[in-house]
Every structure is written in structure tokens, then in C-alpha cells.
Amino acid sequence: MEFLWDGLVEALQLVARGDPEVLHAVYVSLACTLTAVTLASLVALPYGAWLGLYRPRYHRVQVFLLRVGMSVPTVVIGLLVFGFLSRAGPFGGADLLYSKSAIIVGEILLAFPIAGSLAHGATAGLDRRVVETALTLGASRPRALLTVLSEIRSALVAALLATFGRCITELGIAMTVGGNLLLSTRTLPSTIQHELGRGDFGKAVAPGIVLLVLAALAAAVTQWLSREARE
């Protein structure tokens, strides 16, 4: 018990003191995740909503592919990105492997199916008459889509936060194509992995605490929004 307690105390001290290595890992995690989630969502959310609302040809196949994409393990995504970005791979010349950009590429692949699938789920059950009404009122198709998206915005924000949560906690991509380089590509989860491997329990707990706080914040925002939507 003393071992656990000491670890917790050391971790809180590290967080309170603003340990530069922990702070930098926070920065890397947030920068990569926010970039990846933003880029992926810009396409994935309208795409998922389009699938749900308009049910285009082959939409079932597309929804199926999104769901498959949701359950691909992050190490497999990492492997794929590694293959493409490695010097021997097709994009080797870009010199992206073991950089934050490589993590972002991987996290976009991770985020896209989640955001798309959740947007589809939020719109599939929606009354199609909303769209039809908008259209008969003279709205263009993109305009109608935008109207619907704003109707379900709290569901979309929830989708965004879920995607954010998945990306900021992932380890496989960060290790495989980020390389866990200190003060360069070391993220919060890869810090935990690294410090545990060195046998430094306290330094492993500190980023864990930061991740818990971020998760709690995301959950709080989601809950606040869903209450807002109901009232």
C-alpha cells in the first residue's frame, strides 16, 4: 500500500510542479489529438450524416466499412502507417516517420471511422421529414444538411468528444510511428508505458492523472450538452 501511496504522492508533486517532461507530453498529446480530430471530423461528420440522412446507394456497405474501421486496433493502424512512411515505403521520401506528423496521420485514420460512425448513428434515426421540409422550403442540399447538423449538434459534439477520448488515450500509434522520443514525440500514454518499463511508478502515475482529468473534462462537457439538448 505504501508503494502505491508514494507513487501517487510523487505523481501529484510532478503535476503540481509542472514537470517539463510531463508538460511536454501533455502538449504533444493535445496538439496531435486536436489536429487529427479536427481534420478527420471536418470530413467524417458531414459524411456520416449524409449516409444517415440520404441513404445513398451502397450506404450499407459504407456503414459496415466504418464499423470495421472503428474496431481496428491502434497497433495495426500504426503498422499500416509505418509501412507507408518507412524509408522503404511509398512515402519514405517525405521523412515523416517518428515525428508528430506521423502520429497525426495515424490518429486521423483512427478518428475518421469513429466520428463517421457516430454521426451516422445520430442521423440515421432522425425523421427524414426535417430534410424534406428544408428542401421544400427552398434550401439547397448542402444547406439542408447543415440545418440538420445544427439540429443534432449536441450529438455531434458528443461524437467529437468520444473521438477525442479515443485518440488522446491511444498508445499503439504513438509507440509504432511516433517512436516515444523524449520531448519530441512522447505522448501521455507512451510516457506511462515508458516510466513503468523503467520501474519508476510515480513518474508513470503523473501522466495517468492528467489523462483522467482530461477524460473527466470531456465527460462533463458531454453531460452538460446532453442536458442542454433535453431542456
Add this chain to the structure above:
Amino acid sequence: MATALVALASMLRRTVDSEATPMSIVGPIALFVVTLAAGCTRDGAPDRGLRLATTTSTESSGLLAHMLPPFEREEGIEVQVVAVGTGQALELGRRGDADVVLVHARTLEDEFVAQEHGVDRRDVMWNDFVILGPPSDPAGLRGLRDAVEAFRRIRAGGHTFLSRGDDSGTHVRELEIWERAGGVPEGHDVYLEAGQGMGRCLVIADQRRAYVLADRGTFLAFRRTLELEIFVEGDAARLRNPYGMILVNPRAHPHVNADAARALLDYFTSPRGQRRIGAFRVDGRVLFHPAGGR
């Protein structure tokens, strides 16, 4: 009971190493319960398992698979190998979670013994480090024999160097050489700290065209997939890598399996064990040289 706990711990460690999902926890716990049940039926028969904490190099090179089976057969002792970095292996000994350690970082080993966590340290064998780099050799190291001079040139030219950064024996050695070469290079774009195992670091160094210090065994195992070349080798003062075996002090940790640990130490340092170490080959090459009772 102890066996069951060890099995659970090692399974959980593997689970934590990969990303844990709720399902992947179920397996180890089920196994734990089964092992526990099996253990209870033995009427508390004495647990003869021996836990050896060692570095990844001895396990991944295949040396332990070569050395341990005859010992286990003859002594009737089952050896559980926990292969981690030298730092963590010693930490396991310090906490009494291992009975004997086989590591390579002399300064840490002496500290371990001085703090009375371990007793009876003995030289078992040695292998050697090599300095690797990209074929273009921007620092001009080819043909050098002096490791310190090589590091000095890497630092002076601002060339990229990849550090293990994980408190492993290799990392400790690297830092010792840096110290003599005037200190670790500054800047996290030229001095990369990976904090990963040797094999992973070789891949990163290869991709980033960085210089790297590696043990020869791991490099030989990875050579075919890498562009990296050996530039500096054979510096007996700096690049020789002695492995020591230390018994965890039974006075500090009364529950350790001291008799079995002593038997393993005797086996590795006996003429027969030493011959067996020297006979171990990977691709026809000797990886570990017997210490010869030095």
C-alpha cells in the same frame, strides 16, 4: 500460490504492454484462478520455482533457452525468466521480486551490492558493444577504434544520435562514454531519446539516419533489415560489456529461493556452464564470451 501470482503478474505485464482491453484481462485472471486451484491441491508442497530477472539481450538472443534446460532438468528447478532492462531487473531484486539477477551495468551492480540488496556478485560472461551509423557516415567514424573520440566527433558535428534513454545497461554505458566525450549533446533534435528496447531503437536509428550504440547480438539479429553499419568496434576499454550474476540478499528478503539461486550461480560459473556459454552460436558466431572465472 506464489507460482500463480507470478503467472498472473507476468500475464498482466504482457497485457499492459499491449493495450489493455477488458477482454484481455479476463484470460489472465481465469488462468490465475485455475493455477490457484491447482496449487491448493498440492497440499502446500514447497514452491521450487526460481525467478531470474535479467536483461532483454540474454533472453532475445536465445542464450537462456540454450543454458537453462539442462539446469532445470538436473536440479528439478523451474526457472522463471523476467526479461527487462538492467535498471528494472535490479529494481525487481531490490523489491525482493526476484531471487537472482543477471545484468550488465557494473556501476549499478556494485551499488546494488553495496546497499546490501545483493550478495556474491560474479562475472559470468561478456559481449561487446558497437557504434553503428548510416552508410553515408557524416561524422567520418569509419576506421576509428576509440569510442570516446567517435562520440566527440558526433557531438562536434551536430550529427543525430539515438539514445536508448531507458536506464538499460546499454544506456548506462552510452552515458559513461558521453561523459568522457564532454557530455551529452544538447538539443532534442540531434540527441533523440527513444526509451525503448534495443531492437526498436535500431529501427528508429535506421529510419532517422542516426548513430547509435548497440550490443552486437541484437545488431546481428536485426542486420538484414537495416542499412546501419558498424563503424567503431573492438575498443576493449569502452565497448566491452561484462555480465554479472548477483544473488538477491536472503537477509534483506527472507522469502527468496536462496538455495536455488546459488545453484544457478554455481552452474553459470562452473567450467561446464562456462563451456556451454562459449558454445552458444547465432548464425555461426559467438555472442557471449565466458568470463573464465576472472
